[in-house]
Amino acid sequence: MSGKLYLVATPIGNLEDITLRAINILNEVDLIAAEDTRHTLKLLNHLKIKKTLVSYYKQNEKNKSEILISELLAGKNIALVSDAGTPAISDPGYEIVKSAIKNDIEICPIPGACALINALICSGMETKEFSFIGFLSTNKKEKKEKLKEIKNDKKTLIFYEAPHKLKNNLEIIKEILGDRNIVLARELTKIHEEIVRGKISEILDKIGEPRGEFVLVIEGSKKIDDSKTEFTLEEHYKYYEEQGLEKKEIIKKIAKDRNVQKNEIYKYFMQK
Ligand code: SAM
Numbered sequence: 001m002s003g004k005l006y007l008v009a010t011p012i013g014n015l016e017d018i019t020l021r022a023i024n025i026l027n028e029v030d031l032i033a034a035e036d037t038r039h040t041l042k043l044l045n046h047l048k049i050k051k052t053l054v055s056y057y058k059q060n061e062k063n064k065s066e067i068l069i070s071e072l073l074a075g076k077n078i079a080l081v082s083d084a085g086t087p088a089i090s091d092p093g094y095e096i097v098k099s100a101i102k103n104d105i106e107i108c109p110i111p112g113a114c115a116l117i118n119a120l121i122c123s124g125m126e127t128k129e130f131s132f133i134g135f136l137s138t139n140k141k142e143k144k145e146k147l148k149e150i151k152n153d154k155k156t157l158i159f160y161e162a163p164h165k166l167k168n169n170l171e172i173i174k175e176i177l178g179d180r181n182i183v184l185a186r187e188l189t190k191i192h193e194e195i196v197r198g199k200i201s202e203i204l205d206k207i208g209e210p211r212g213e214f215v216l217v218i219e220g221s222k223k224i225d226d227s228k229t230e231f232t233l234e235e236h237y238k239y240y241e242e243q244g245l246e247k248k249e250i251i252k253k254i255a256k257d258r259n260v261q262k263n264e265i266y267k268y269f270m271q272k
Pocket of ligand 1: 012013082084085086091113114160161162185186187188190215
């Protein structure tokens with residue numbers, strides 16, 4: 001019978017952020033596949049766990065998946081961990097999960113820390129719906145294309161960000177998405193944990209030389225889609241009138257599109 005593949009979340013800073021179940025699983029499995037074995041060894045030493053470690057990182061993900069799958073098929077239980085947080089979230093894991101599914105191997109999540117979720121819940125931004133973008137491409141053209149693609153997304157947007165790219169990326173984001181409200185969640189669960197809120201321009205003025213790890217949470221688009229944003233109020237009215245809508249309904253829709261009170265739109269057209 002095949003063994004099980006456990007995807008075990010580890011702390012994103014504070015070593016106490018690991019569940020009892022995660023500790024039990026790390027103790028019980030036959031081997032632990034880790035993104036950086038030296039890094040994971042420190043966690044295992046802290047937890048007083050002695051276990052065989054094998055490396056499983058982005059560059060060897062495909063090859064290593066095959067080797068690990070044969071171990072699983074031979075009946076071994078394997079825990080996969082990344083350097084921090086939840087495996088397969090901007091971290092290695094996706095390839096082995098795909099192969100495990102193909103090979104009918106049971107996959108068990110062992111939940112725990114995840115930087116994006118913790119940044120989101122502290123952000124004060126809409127949590128009902130959100131889009132996780134992860135790291136923006138380092139290729140300028142691809143980066144801009146991605147930002148243009150998500151420009152009109154009304155959901156809260158979440159990015160992972162490296163400190164040395166933060167300022168430059170904020171400038172590009174401001175240029176494409178506009179000067180939106182953002183939240184910078186820095187060094188979550190660590191000594192220098194900090195959550196900064198404001199418009200992109202205000203944050204750019206505030207931050208000196210960024211240090212540490214960042215999650216960037218950005219308010220979703222408040223605008224209607226591009227074609228309608230360009231409308232004057234009269235054109236906007238005509239747009240809905242041509243769709244056969246009644247005056248009351250048109251005013252309601254314009255107010256919603258522009259994120260303003262119905263009364264404001266009503267007054268505008270009464271004064272005409
Ligand atoms: N798998 C991880 C998770 O579950 O969050 C993410 C790994 S990704 C390679 C690393 C990025 O996550 C960092 O560059 C940063 O954007 C974010 N991150 C990780 N730990 C963080 C922390 N303690 N505070 C803020 N951001 C963090």
